[in-house]
Amino acid sequence: MNRISFQWFKLVVLCLPFVALSTYAQDSDSQYRMPLKDVLQRIEQQFNIKIKYDENQVKDRLLTYALWRFRPTVDETLAQVLTPLDLKVNKEKEGVYKLKEFEYYRWPVQEGWEKLDALAARYQDKQSWELRKDSLRSELWEALKLSPLPPKPVSKPIITPVRKMDGYTVQNIALEILPGVYVNGSLYRPTKMKGKIPIVLSPDGHWQGHRFREDAQIRCAMTARMGAMAFSYDLFGWGESGLQFKYEDHRRSLSHAVQTLGAVRILDYLLTLPEADTARVAICGGSGGGSQTVLMAALDPRIKLSIPVVSLSSYFYGGCPCESGMPIHLCCGGTNNVELAAMTAPNPQLVISDGSDWTAHMPEHDFPYLQRMYTYYGKRDFVEHVHLPQDGHDFGFSKRKPVYDFLMKHFDLDEKAVKDAQGNYDEGKCTIEKEQDLYVFGENGERLPANALKGYENLKKLFP
Numbered sequence: 001m002n003r004i005s006f007q008w009f010k011l012v013v014l015c016l017p018f019v020a021l022s023t024y025a026q027d028s029d030s031q032y033r034m035p036l037k038d039v040l041q042r043i044e045q046q047f048n049i050k051i052k053y054d055e056n057q058v059k060d061r062l063l064t065y066a067l068w069r070f071r072p073t074v075d076e077t078l079a080q081v082l083t084p085l086d087l088k089v090n091k092e093k094e095g096v097y098k099l100k101e102f103e104y105y106r107w108p109v110q111e112g113w114e115k116l117d118a119l120a121a122r123y124q125d126k127q128s129w130e131l132r133k134d135s136l137r138s139e140l141w142e143a144l145k146l147s148p149l150p151p152k153p154v155s156k157p158i159i160t161p162v163r164k165m166d167g168y169t170v171q172n173i174a175l176e177i178l179p180g181v182y183v184n185g186s187l188y189r190p191t192k193m194k195g196k197i198p199i200v201l202s203p204d205g206h207w208q209g210h211r212f213r214e215d216a217q218i219r220c221a222m223t224a225r226m227g228a229m230a231f232s233y234d235l236f237g238w239g240e241s242g243l244q245f246k247y248e249d250h251r252r253s254l255s256h257a258v259q260t261l262g263a264v265r266i267l268d269y270l271l272t273l274p275e276a277d278t279a280r281v282a283i284c285g286g287s288g289g290g291s292q293t294v295l296m297a298a299l300d301p302r303i304k305l306s307i308p309v310v311s312l313s314s315y316f317y318g319g320c321p322c323e324s325g326m327p328i329h330l331c332c333g334g335t336n337n338v339e340l341a342a343m344t345a346p347n348p349q350l351v352i353s354d355g356s357d358w359t360a361h362m363p364e365h366d367f368p369y370l371q372r373m374y375t376y377y378g379k380r381d382f383v384e385h386v387h388l389p390q391d392g393h394d395f396g397f398s399k400r401k402p403v404y405d406f407l408m409k410h411f412d413l414d415e416k417a418v419k420d421a422q423g424n425y426d427e428g429k430c431t432i433e434k435e436q437d438l439y440v441f442g443e444n445g446e447r448l449p450a451n452a453l454k455g456y457e458n459l460k461k462l463f464p
Helices: 003-015 036-047 076-083 109-120 126-143 216-223 239-242 247-251 253-272 289-298 329-335 337-342 367-377 399-413 457-460
Strands: 051-052 088-093 096-101 168-176 181-190 199-205 229-233 276-286 305-309 349-354 384-389
Touching: 036 051, 036 076, 051 337, 076 253, 088 109, 109 337, 109 367, 126 289, 126 329, 168 253, 181 216, 181 239, 181 253, 181 399, 199 216, 199 253, 199 289, 199 399, 216 229, 216 399, 229 253, 229 276, 247 253, 253 276, 253 289, 253 457, 276 289, 276 399, 289 305, 349 367, 349 399, 367 384, 367 399, 384 399
Parallel strands: 051 096, 199 229, 199 276, 276 305, 305 349, 349 384
Antiparallel strands: 088 096, 168 181, 181 229
């Protein structure tokens, strides 16, 4: 230790109140170990700050070489102290910090941008990018444990009777995607259909109410009224999936694989319908549904248009295991969601961001990267961006409107069917059904098939 470091260490030890040093000997034999709670108290006293934490976050946690980790500034000290314990702090305001578990999926903005720049340096033209894209797609399937895809069950879809609304119909459908594992959703279709019509997959996000929310029903109803079919479906462990698995199972790694497989099987089914237009297939979801939108558009070439809403970022990988539970972001030496979104090119893509979450900086760096990738195909205008700096993390009308506009623009849908005499979108003709009306298996799960698999441990057996 040099003279300056030693003097600083002496200053820390001598100036701070004596806390717990008698319990843990301060020598190399004990690795200068101290309870984390005592270390945090010392940091608070030394730097005149407040660190908020739950007792369970510090209980029984010890830090080796504790006082040796102190540095001249509070930020340096917190990094030295917390990083070895997989902890971090969020600065709530000047002098106030909140202790948090290490979030592998959330990076500092600048680090996310630097990662994306490093990825972009690996390709310079369409040919080199296509090689990268092919490798990514192959490794993504493997990372999800879906290579090869498991055999498709031969059971028939379970379909409820048609419910007629103003300009559209609704049916609830369950599909068996693995032996005894079902994905449930509701299919919205226009009342009148002329020829082939587009398909829009609508994966649910993590908002309360799941796919039964008013905004989810409105968006699918409007999609159907303008002339396309929309399929809104449950996340794994949510909605009717809760009849087979605990809701906490949604936050386990296989949710990532099961949700992806569910989307594949849904598309398999929808493309068998006689009215389905294979050339006009889209996927649109918000938040966690936006993450699935990006992933599915990257994986499945049958999808021709994608709209990730309040989800896409180079410095956020998805805070739920259904978005990052399997090692997809470690593929091909590492990737991120923005590079995965680039795999959609040259198909039309609309990115919607807001000012209050991890998409707040989309206009500054990530969207220009996407534009560059689309120029490889001479289709720079096929990727669009709507940024709403005053908005929050939701799927309100300010987000739905550009979704409607984009679908109309690229799928040639009927705007007169959803606009009033002044040319404004009219969502008033959409019926908001009760949650129970959207169930396939009954209000109490009484129609759940006899072969339904239950429990995460049994699910794991299907993924050897």
